[in-house]
Amino acid sequence: MQSSQTWIQALFYLALITVSLYFLQFYILSDRLMVSHHKVTLKKHPNLPLRFNSDGTFKILQVADMHYGTGLTRCRDVLTSEFEWCSDLNTTLFLKRMIDAEKPDFIAFTGDNIFGSSTNDAAESLFKAFGPAMAARLPWAAVLGNHDQESTMTREELMSFISLMDYSLSQPNPLDPTKQQVTTNIDGFGNYDLRVRGPPGSHLANQTILNLFFLDSGDRAVVDGFKTYGWIKESQLSWLRGASKEHNQEKYESEVSTFPIPSLAFFHIPIPEIRSGQFREVFGQYHEHVACSMVNSGVLKTLVSMGDVKAVFIGHDHLNDFCGNLDGVWFCYGGGFGYHGYGRAGWPRRGRVIVAELKKGKSEWMGVGSIKTWKRIDDKKLTKFDEQILWTLS
Template identity: 55%
Template sequence: MAALEHSHSLQAEAFLFIVLFATTAWVVSTATAKSVPLPPLRFKSTIGKFKILQVADMHYADGQSTKCEDVLPSQFSTCSDLNTTDFVKRMIKAEKPDFIVFTGDNIYGVDAKDAATSLKAAFEPAISAKLPWAAVLGNHDQESTLTRKQVMKHIVPMEYTLSKVNPHGKKIDGFGNYNLEVKGMKGSKLEGKSVLNLYFLDSGDYSTDPNITGYDWIKASQQAWFKETSAKLQKNYKSNPSAQSESAPGLVYFHIPLPEVKIFGSSSIIGVKQEPISCPLYNSGFLETMVQAEDVKAAFTGHDHKNDFCGKLRGIELCYAGGFGYHAYGKAGWSRRSRVVVASLEKDIKGGWKGVQSITTWKRLDDEHLSKIDTQTLWTKTRMSSFED
């Protein structure tokens, strides 16, 4: 009997060991999976393209219980935040983007009972699709249970995101100022260099200056960081003997449009302008900063949901995405929409890949066919490469 009891005891201990080992291994595996950094963004397709999906103004709140705004009477009874989620998923399936950018007012803080829960639901389609994504803040993200800084700190550890609170070691205004590099094709002469530079800035929420009302603006400290970063990227790119003589192009993403956008009339834009430009009353000079940097080809914003146009000013395309979210003001009968941007590499005569040749854009509507509209070229390289093919 004693021998039998001893045998059972050993079996129980062995079973416990196996359970503990399996549990520990699962925990370690899970932790490791979340801590492993994502690979760098890269022109990984054999066709030499990199596609970015911009999602502006989701205004996500509490899911199915959150009703839509400015939709047709026939839509209202069944329309909720889930329509926004479904639109993101449809766009991912249709466009198969390499990267997603969420340009602020990702959640509508006033109506979101718990910011963390709303943020998780808002970004869930990108995470489920295992796509790299990044976000900046708008003027409503901080109005729930998390401060502006806390919202950005909550976003950064989420799965598949490349978002950052701010550059390491830099004292800078706002939360969510950072850059990402898109590397050249694997196996090409530029595989170790960024051939497309992406900049993200926190355009703030509301002015804290007692003498200036209205919306916030991109501050001097942010612009100083931007200029320094742009200069470093351009120097690094040009140091490669296989690089083009001109700089790698840059794209900039933030939420609130610049004051200069007000000058565009209907004859100088592609898209529609259906509401006044809700920009800062103070002009901090960021357009001039981008012009002087010499690498920026386009800047993309959200904020004004009924505007979806691009207009060119001083060599830079200033583009709205158009309102995406259903729990946000819009225009009944005017479809929610999203902007897509594609950078295409130049091919050399030997069949290899060089730097970016062109940048194009279009929008898709959340209608039955995900209609594609307003295709346009934002930028095309005109200068010759500095090396022979």
């Protein structure tokens, strides 16, 4: 009789354990499903097309070299009194302050957005680095530098991922119009152009009046046994010339505006001519030896022949924030923005602002009349300095 009771108790406990494991498995699975469902979201798109404001302005914030780590990665090259409390969060706060102060229409991130060797999760770092732009619901676009791919994603994966982020207008590469798919016969990842139309309600509302070109300047390479930085290849320049020609044809076909369509370009690594320093004019600080490729692929020659690119905005050399004029094209450094990137103690991090303004006729806008720029440093007042005019319609 006692043996029978023991057997019944054993069955009872076995059944209890089985039921408990079933419900535990159910709740764990349900929780995973809910988490998975929570993470599956559609991309949020900005209001398109990009266009000038009703006051005739279009403002761009350039953010160069954030070098974002994990979010709590410590700062480099700051004053001893600043080091204890300084991290990637200072970069985030600086970007938020710049957005609040300048209220840009568009943000251009010009490479080394994350410092790949300082994070073991590239996606998480990208979300944190670009977080303020997405939180502000601003259209933005990015190119890659030479450090972005040093974590868990290749350059192709990075640009594909960035193109899918909220409010991003980035593209892995231009679309092939004949196949309606991304072009595969072009070097690099992140070559594309964005068009900016006229103010709402104006006769220019449906016309492209400013172009923004983005190019992948590569990362590192070996040439004849020597290590060097990347460069913009001929396939990219060929695409650029074709895109420029297409835009210029639009100008001549327009019945309303006979004004030229100016363009701006954004990439990370400077060209060799900047190192040689054959500038017509220089405006700003030149504190650092220019780190460029030993290969001169003819970028400057191409831009001069095209005629529409009035200014190029670059990064890479954090201690340079100058604009230099080479054969009529301005090349402007953004200056180091991020706190985990190298800098100089006592030399504040900085960002650049670019503003295109339309020319006003007797009764209507007449196309882009000027392009100007200035910088702000990360101090208590976000001090504005070095304002200059890059181009005016002659």
